[in-house]
Amino acid sequence: MPNQEFSTKNTTSYKVTSIVHQRHLVLNEKYLKDSTSAWITDSAEVIGINLHDPFRTSVSINDKMKIPFKIGVHKAVGGDHDFPNPGDLLCASLASCFESTIRLISNKLRIELIETKINATAQVDVRGTLMIDKSVPVEFQSMHIDALIISKNTNEKLLHKLIEGAKRSCIVYQTIKKGIPITLNTVVKIKN
Template sequence: MMSRKDYSTKNANSNKGGSVVHQRHILLNEKYYADPASAWITDSAEVIGLNLQDPFRTTVAINDKMKVPFKIGVHKAVGGDHDFPNPGDLLCASLASCFESTIRLICEKLGIELIETKIRANAQVDVRGTLMIDKSVPVGFQSLHIDALIIAKNTNEKLLNTLLKGAKHSCIVYQTIKKGTPITLNADIKINN
C-alpha cells in the first residue's frame, strides 16, 4: 500500500502558488486518499439506433449527463460514404485531445507558458481483416502515432522532456491504448416476430 507522501507533489518543480491545477489536485489528492473508491469514475458514450434502414450513419451521444450528439459515418474503406467522422476518427480524437489536455495541465502546474500546441493522432489499419478478406490480417488498428508540436516560454529542454514523459505517463487514453484493456459485453438479444 502506498503512503500519502508517495503521491505528493511537494518536491516537484512547480508553480504551486499560482497554479489552479495544483490547488485542485491538492483537494483531489486529499479526497482520494481519504476515500479511494471516490477516485473511480465512469465515462460513457451511447448509440441509440435511429433510422435503422441506413447502414452507413448513426449518432453517438457522449457523456451521460451532457449527452453531446455526434453524427457518425462509416469509412469508405469498408463500404461507407465517409460523410461524417468514423469511429477511427473518434479514437484519434480521443487520443489527441487527452494528450493535449494532459500537456496543458502539466504545463500550468509547472508554470510553463504555452505559446502553441498541435497534437495530431493517426491510426493505421488494414481493413482486409474486418472485411474477412484475409484471415491472417488482425481486426483492429495495427499502429497509432502522435505528432506533437509544443512551443513554450520560460522553460528549458530538460523540463520539456520531463513534460513529454509526464504526458505519456498521465494521459489516460494513451496508457489505455498502449496497454490494452479487457472489454466485457452484456447482450440482450430478442427476436420480434
Template sequence: MTLDPKHLHHIQSFTNVKPPRILDRQLPLRKRYHSKPEAAWVYDHAKTVDAQAPANHPLHGHVVCGEGIPVDVPVSVHKAVGGESDFPCPGEILAAALASCLDTAIRMIANLKGIELSRLEVQVSLGADVRGALMTGDNVPVGFQTAHLKVELNTECENSKPHLNALIDAAERSCVILQTLRAPPTVEIERSFSVSSVGNVTSS
C-alpha cells in the same frame, strides 16, 4: 459540423477569464482520494441512438458523448469498407479521444509546472489494414496496427529541451486514453435482444 450555441457559449465562458491553478483544484481531490480511495472511481459514458440514423441504415450512425453537457456526433462508416466517410468514422473518434486526452494532460501538467504554453497541437494517426474488418486475406488482424502521435508546442519563456521532454513524459504517464491503449482492460459486452412483430414483442 458546427458547435451548438450552448456549447459555444460554455467554451467562451472559460476562455475569456484568467486560467485557473490546477494545483488549487487537485489538492482537495488528492486528499479526498487518499482517505477514500473508492471516491476516485469515475465512469465515462457514450451511447448510440437511432432517432436520426434508423437502425436498419448500414452506412451511418449517431453517438451521444458525455452526460453533463452531451454532444451529438453523427458517425459514418469509412469508405474503405463500403461507407461514405461523410462524417467522422469511429476510428477518427478514437484518434480524437487520444489526441484530446494527451492535449489536456499536457495543459494540466504545464500549469502545475508553471510552464505557460502559447501554442499546443497534438496530432494522431492510426493505421489499419481493413482486410481484417472485411474478413479477407490470410491472418489479417482486425483493428489498428500502427499509432503515431506528434506533439507541437510553444512556450512563452525559455525552457530547456530536457524540461519540455519531462513535461511530455509526465503527460504520457497520466494520459488515460494512451495508457488504456497500451494496457487494454478486459472488455465485457452485455447483450439484450427483442423481436418485434405485429401486436407481439418478446425479449431475451
C-alpha cells in the same frame, strides 16, 4: 494524474500559483480519505435510428450532457465517410486527452504555452474486418502522435519532463498503448 513532484528550482513557488496544483491538492486529500471516490465512469450511447441506413448513426457523448455527434462509416469498408467514423473518434480521444494532459502539467510546472498542436493517427489493415484475409487481425495495428509544443520562458529539460509526464499521465495514451504500439514524435520550441 498522480501526485508526483517534478524536481525543478522553486517548484514550491510554482505550485502555489498553479490552479491545477491547488485543485489536485483537494482531490488528493479526497481520494486518500475515500479511494472509491476516485473511480469515474465516462460514457457514450448510440440509439439506433434510421436503421435502414447502414452507413450513418449518431453517438451521444457523456451521460449528463448527451452531446450528439453524427457518425459515418469509412469508405475503406464501404461507407461514404461523410461524417467522422469510430476510428476518427479514437484518434480524437487520444489527441484531446494528450493535449489536455500537457495543459495540466504545464500549469503545474508554470510553463507558459504559446501553441500546441497534437495530431493522432491510427493505422489499420481493413482486410481483416472485411474477412478477406483471416490472418489479418481485426484491430488497429498502430497509432502515432505528432506533437508540437511552443512555450515561453522555459528550458529543454523542463519540456522533456512535460512530455514524459504527459506520456505517463494521459489515461487514453496509457490504455491504448497496452494493446497496440503508439509512436510519438515531438517538436518543442522555446520562445523568449
